[in-house]
Amino acid sequence: MEVISSGVMGMAPLVMSLLVVVVGLVLWFFVRRASARSNEQIELLEALLDQQKRQTALLRRLCEANEPEKEASAEQDASAQAAQEDEDDGFIRLVAER
Template identity: 70%
Template structure:
């Protein structure tokens, strides 16, 4: 009779241990799944942000190109100004 009770207790302990392992597994799965879905949401938001930044950069390039002065007219005064600066620097004595 003692053997029958011991085998029933072992069987019950086995079932309880299986349920505890199952419960821990489900809790772990829940948190891993939750973290994964949050990560996917963050990736989607970052991709949307990247797309917006690309559009902003394209708009800024267009704006800069439309406001840019003509290169031929603007280049000549700058070159003359640079030559004048070089001549002045050559006249200043170094210590």
């Protein structure tokens, strides 16, 4: 009996260390897998950011190209409004006072 129990007791530390190594390898596998996925997501987000920067630059160029038209239309609106006010003043002037 003593031989069997001493053999089992001698194997226990070996089995425990083997079990710790297996659990460590499994954990290492999942950590590496999560890290690889997060790196892929970071690359995709950086690509999206780059595309958004390009789109923003294009939109700014389009807005800058359309600004002179807006200024011209704003000037026309202002001159039309001033002309309308002049006409209104002229109409009031024509009304007889009491």
